Amino acid sequence: MTKSAFGRQSLRASALQALAVTTLLSLPALAADPIKIGAVLSASGPAAFLGDPEAKTLKIYVEELNKKGGVLGRQIELVLYDDGGDANKARTFATRLIEDDKVVAMVGGSTTGTTMAMIPVFEDAKVPFVSVAGAIEIIEPVRSFVFKTPHTDKTACEKIFEDMKARSLTKIGMISGTDGFGKSMRAQCLRVVKDYGIAIVADESYGATDSDMTPQLNKIKNTAGLQAVVNPGFGQGPAIVTRNYGQLSIGLPLYQSHGVASKSFIDLAGPAAEGIRLPAPALLVADKLADTDKQKTVVTAYKTSYEKAVGQPVSTFGGYAFDGIQLVVEAIQKAKGAEPQKIRDALEATKGYVGVTGIYTMSATDHLGLGTESFRMLEVRNGGWVEVGAR
Amino acid sequence: MLKSALRSRWATLAVLALMIAIVPLIAPSAFYLRVAALVWIFALAALGLTILMGYAGQVSLGHAGFLGIGAYGVAIGPTHLGLSPLLSLILAAALSGVIAYVVGRPILRLKGYYLAIATLGFGLILALIFQSESAVTGGPDGMAVARLTVFGWRIAGAMQWYWVSAGVLLLGAWIALNIADSPSGRALRALHDSEVAAAGAGVDVAAKKLAAFVAAAIYAAIAGGLLACMNGLITPDAASFMHSVEFVAMVIIGGLGSVLGAVVGAAFLIVLPQALTSLQEYEQAVLGLLIMVFMIALPMGIVPSLRNWLTERLA
Amino acid sequence: MAEFLQLLFSGLTVGAVYALVALGFTLIYNASDVINFAQGDFVMIGGMGTVFLAAAGLSLPLAAFIAILAAVAVGLLLHRLAIEPARGASPVALIMITIGASIFIKGVAQVVFDKQFHSLPAFTGSDPIALGGATILPQSLWVVGGAIVLFVALYLFLERTLLGKAVLATAANRLAARLVGINVKVILALAFGVSAAIGAIAGVLVTPITLTRYDIGTLFALKGFAAAMVGGMGHPLGAVVGGVLIGLMEAFGAGYISSTYKDGVAFLAILLVLFFMPRGLFGGGSVERV
Numbered sequence: 002m003t004k005s006a007f008g009r010q011s012l013r014a015s016a017l018q019a020l021a022v023t024t025l026l027s028l029p030a031l032a033a034d035p036i037k038i039g040a041v042l043s044a045s046g047p048a049a050f051l052g053d054p055e056a057k058t059l060k061i062y063v064e065e066l067n068k069k070g071g072v073l074g075r076q077i078e079l080v081l082y083d084d085g086g087d088a089n090k091a092r093t094f095a096t097r098l099i100e101d102d103k104v105v106a107m108v109g110g111s112t113t114g115t116t117m118a119m120i121p122v123f124e125d126a127k128v129p130f131v132s133v134a135g136a137i138e139i140i141e142p143v144r145s146f147v148f149k150t151p152h153t154d155k156t157a158c159e160k161i162f163e164d165m166k167a168r169s170l171t172k173i174g175m176i177s178g179t180d181g182f183g184k185s186m187r188a189q190c191l192r193v194v195k196d197y198g199i200a201i202v203a204d205e206s207y208g209a210t211d212s213d214m215t216p217q218l219n220k221i222k223n224t225a226g227l228q229a230v231v232n233p234g235f236g237q238g239p240a241i242v243t244r245n246y247g248q249l250s251i252g253l254p255l256y257q258s259h260g261v262a263s264k265s266f267i268d269l270a271g272p273a274a275e276g277i278r279l280p281a282p283a284l285l286v287a288d289k290l291a292d293t294d295k296q297k298t299v300v301t302a303y304k305t306s307y308e309k310a311v312g313q314p315v316s317t318f319g320g321y322a323f324d325g326i327q328l329v330v331e332a333i334q335k336a337k338g339a340e341p342q343k344i345r346d347a348l349e350a351t352k353g354y355v356g357v358t359g360i361y362t363m364s365a366t367d368h369l370g371l372g373t374e375s376f377r378m379l380e381v382r383n384g385g386w387v388e389v390g391a392r
Numbered sequence: 393m394l395k396s397a398l399r400s401r402w403a404t405l406a407v408l409a410l411m412i413a414i415v416p417l418i419a420p421s422a423f424y425l426r427v428a429a430l431v432w433i434f435a436l437a438a439l440g441l442t443i444l445m446g447y448a449g450q451v452s453l454g455h456a457g458f459l460g461i462g463a464y465g466v467a468i469g470p471t472h473l474g475l476s477p478l479l480s481l482i483l484a485a486a487l488s489g490v491i492a493y494v495v496g497r498p499i500l501r502l503k504g505y506y507l508a509i510a511t512l513g514f515g516l517i518l519a520l521i522f523q524s525e526s527a528v529t530g531g532p533d534g535m536a537v538a539r540l541t542v543f544g545w546r547i548a549g550a551m552q553w554y555w556v557s558a559g560v561l562l563l564g565a566w567i568a569l570n571i572a573d574s575p576s577g578r579a580l581r582a583l584h585d586s587e588v589a590a591a592g593a594g595v596d597v598a599a600k601k602l603a604a605f606v607a608a609a610i611y612a613a614i615a616g617g618l619l620a621c622m623n624g625l626i627t628p629d630a631a632s633f634m635h636s637v638e639f640v641a642m643v644i645i646g647g648l649g650s651v652l653g654a655v656v657g658a659a660f661l662i663v664l665p666q667a668l669t670s671l672q673e674y675e676q677a678v679l680g681l682l683i684m685v686f687m688i689a690l691p692m693g694i695v696p697s698l699r700n701w702l703t704e705r706l707a
Numbered sequence: 708m709a710e711f712l713q714l715l716f717s718g719l720t721v722g723a724v725y726a727l728v729a730l731g732f733t734l735i736y737n738a739s740d741v742i743n744f745a746q747g748d749f750v751m752i753g754g755m756g757t758v759f760l761a762a763a764g765l766s767l768p769l770a771a772f773i774a775i776l777a778a779v780a781v782g783l784l785l786h787r788l789a790i791e792p793a794r795g796a797s798p799v800a801l802i803m804i805t806i807g808a809s810i811f812i813k814g815v816a817q818v819v820f821d822k823q824f825h826s827l828p829a830f831t832g833s834d835p836i837a838l839g840g841a842t843i844l845p846q847s848l849w850v851v852g853g854a855i856v857l858f859v860a861l862y863l864f865l866e867r868t869l870l871g872k873a874v875l876a877t878a879a880n881r882l883a884a885r886l887v888g889i890n891v892k893v894i895l896a897l898a899f900g901v902s903a904a905i906g907a908i909a910g911v912l913v914t915p916i917t918l919t920r921y922d923i924g925t926l927f928a929l930k931g932f933a934a935a936m937v938g939g940m941g942h943p944l945g946a947v948v949g950g951v952l953i954g955l956m957e958a959f960g961a962g963y964i965s966s967t968y969k970d971g972v973a974f975l976a977i978l979l980v981l982f983f984m985p986r987g988l989f990g991g992g993s994v995e996r997v
Contacts, residue, residue, distance in 0.1 A: 045676060047922070049822035083672045088534060088627040089619065090665065093426060097666070100423035113533040114627040121624055136533065179524060179967070181532035208970040210926045212917035215717040216962035219710055237824040237918045248835045248842055269826050269918055271833060313823065451799045498982045504798040505742050509936055510981045513974035516929070520971045637806050644803060673818055680811025687804045688793045
């Protein structure tokens with residue numbers, strides 16, 4: 002088993018490009034080794050709709066960065082593996098990144114399950130790991146080398162309940178997916194719901210691959226006093242819930258989660274999506290942001306380059322990966338070196354970094370650094386997203 | 393004489409021991425040790441299936457379900473019941489055997505496709521339980537597993553896990569080989585060839601099949617328990633249909649009924665995704681294609697084909 | 708009553724989908740004794756193919772037609788390249804070959820198409836039809852109607868045409884069929900082709916309701932399979948009844964009891980049927996086909 006026998010996804014710019022860049026800038030970095038950043042993502046398998054845009058984002062970003070000369074005069078080498086959504090495989094690839102590829106940092110872990118499986122590997126090796134998965138247990142309790150970029154599901158629940166409270170909706174139904182995302186968000190929502198004086202009067206679930214949710218929704222519909230419904234889940238489930246919701250003419254406000262924050266959700270859900278609200282990052286309303294909005298530049302730039310390269314609308318998931326690698330690169334720049342410990346310290350010291358998901362300010366006790374204010378409450382109007390409510 | 397030496401159980405054990413001894417000498421990093429440890433663990437589960445499929449001729453498309461029982465047993469015991477991890481592993485293996493005994497009685501009356509489907513359904517229901525009962529199992533994101541401690545020795549690190557998994561595999565292989573050579577084993581194989589003939593020869597067909605099913609479940613559960621302890625985390629996809637398919641593929645690709653075959657088959661399917669990382673996009677297509685090609689072109693499997701070729705050369 | 712009706716509509720729609728997949732299983736099983744795990748992937752090819760061809764600018768009917776032809780081609784290739792060469796293999800080997808084929812098709816599909824979910828517009832609008840306090844989507848009527856038409860067409864084909872009778876004869880006794888001059892090879896290829904077509908048509912019909920993705924076939928295969936098994940393997944009417952039954956059980960179970968184990972209903976049904984009625988509800992043949 003020689004090393005060369007194992008191929009690897011390398012994203013170094015082509016030799017020619019590298020040569021052109023280095024001659025052009027004639028930097029002393031000519032002989033410098035590339036900085037290796039690892040990524041283990043679920044680019045295939047049931048969580049592919051997370052991992053696929055994440056992987057594409059990382060590739061595009063690293064390619065663009067290298068064209069511009071890399072960081073600290075060194076090129077970035079992205080070592081990307083696909084775990085297929087399997088926690089055991091993820092852990093093996095994590096070991097490979099550490100032991101074999103010797104990466105200095107890692108951006109990845111599309112799902113909470115794969116992230117949790119990989120955490121011990123990076124903690125033991127003292128290499129920073131920026132997760133792009135949702136659940137709060139990734140950063141609570143705080144682990145020295147583990148960070149994450151996506152909003153927690155708890156924040157999403159809070160944002161939704163804030164909006165409900167403002168609209169005086171106090172008796173709600175919940176229909177959640179039985180996938181990791183849906184279950185975790187359901188649990189967080191149950192935890193914080195009382196703080197808002199809201200009662201959950203109906204609580205249903207559906208399987209990740211269900212194709213018809215009318216039985217569950219019908220049950221919710223027949224619950225007395227119901228004022229609104231929230232649907233924690235991702236994948237195709239929420240789109241089908243939305244369609245069935247329309248079919249049953251339930252007519253009450255329906256809230257989706259940040260798990261479906263992408264234009265493709267509106268396409269899949271069709272006309273029934275009209276009027277739906279969900280908490281989402283600024284990325285979704287890039288073209289509608291005020292020019293004074295701090296995030297406008299970075300969000301527009303990411304959206305443009307992703308959609309140009311991939312030909313599909315951006316999703317929040319790709320955005321998480323973008324922020325993840327961007328945070329790492331910024332940390333390397335600030336630390337003026339690519340040693341794992343230095344990167345970690347610089348990551349923790351992140352202050353006011355403007356990303357596509359929100360504005361991050363981390364600390365020793367907060368390895369996420371996003372609050373409810375990073376979410377915008379969006380509503381579907383005329384087949385597009387519109388920001389509603391006060392922020 | 394060489395022929396018979398090649399077929400003896402000591403030769404099998406010697407080859408296996410040699411493989412186990414060589415890997416640490418040539419492994420460039422702990423990553424390779426982890427991959428090898430995974431091979432030994434999955435080979436152990438595949439060995440169980442070898443007893444069921446290769447000896448007794450009964451298929452199971454729900455083998456990963458029993459792996460899940462072992463894995464979740466090791467996870468749940470220390471977390472919810474305050475048992476030691478080692479005791480949990482033993483109890484989980486026993487529980488897996490008991491469940492196999494209870495379910496096996498009605499299921500094993502079925503044959504061919506019907507047996508395949510019944511085991512498939514059973515495995516899927518187990519996976520669904522692991523995923524749905526989040527209060528106990530942690531749900532789809534899985535649950536943390538306590539470190540395995542054996543008589544005060546806390547197993548940690550790739551090297552230690554390598555030797556533990558290798559040791560258990562050797563033991564498992566030795567037991568499987570003894571079963572094969574025992575009167576029961578011969579009865580099982582008679583059953584594989586023709587159930588009617590075996591029954592005519594006085595073999596208690598139902599009891600033998602059930603015993604093989606229980607043994608398979610125990611092997612899988614121990615493998616699952618080791619896997620969970622080594623990873624420190626278990627998720628329901630360990631019990632998924634896809635993994636059950638992989639186990640059957642391991643047994644058939646390696647060589648139906650061959651102990652070394654189970655190991656070779658496991659090595660093949662564990663190393664494959666590591667070797668295919670440069671073809672990530674096509675990994676699934678390649679895996680599917682390989683399964684088909686092996687089934688069609690090499691129905692005997694790698695090890696028996698190789699052994700036949702070797703014995704022909706030597707003869 | 709309204710609730711009952713709503714669950715009934717839900718169960719019938721989903722059941723019709725399962726029934727169509729089960730019908731495809733049955734046809735191939737009857738002709739060749741093979742349980743084709745790639746059956747669900749024909750559904751995927753029908754749906755995804757139509758989505759991508761329509762996106763490329765083709766009209767919906769034309770896109771659907773080409774997608775169905777593509778599925779038929781895949782079915783024929785599957786038979787020619789994977790099933791034919793393995794003639795005489797054990798059921799386990801045949802299962803593994805078709806599972807391998809299914810993994811292969813998914814692997815190719817995720818490269819040829821993509822990994823996102825897609826949908827098709829409903830054929831005749833998406834305004835729900837109100838009926839006795841419950842609602843049903845026009846597309847559901849298409850699915851149920853399509854299932855009935857396909858079943859009747861298959862029945863007429865098998866019972867009334869010479870070719871169909873040849874399929875039945877092959878199913879009953881391959882050697883005898885050959886002796887009376889039936890080209891068994893052609894008949895088997897035909898079964899795979901027709902079965903693929905049924906799957907792909909189902910895919911086109913259900914995609915507006917269920918959405919589609921490269922890996923959606925696994926679910927359809929497992930549920931359709933359970934349907935075929937519950938009804939009694941190899942029995943076309945059994946496949947349809949089995950499909951509808953599982954659809955109804957899932958809907959009523961989720962509606963009246965709990966939705967947590969909705970996906971388990973089909974497999975629990977298989978186990979119970981196999982334990983107590985090993986031949987399925989309609990099965991008259993022997994348990995094991997030798």
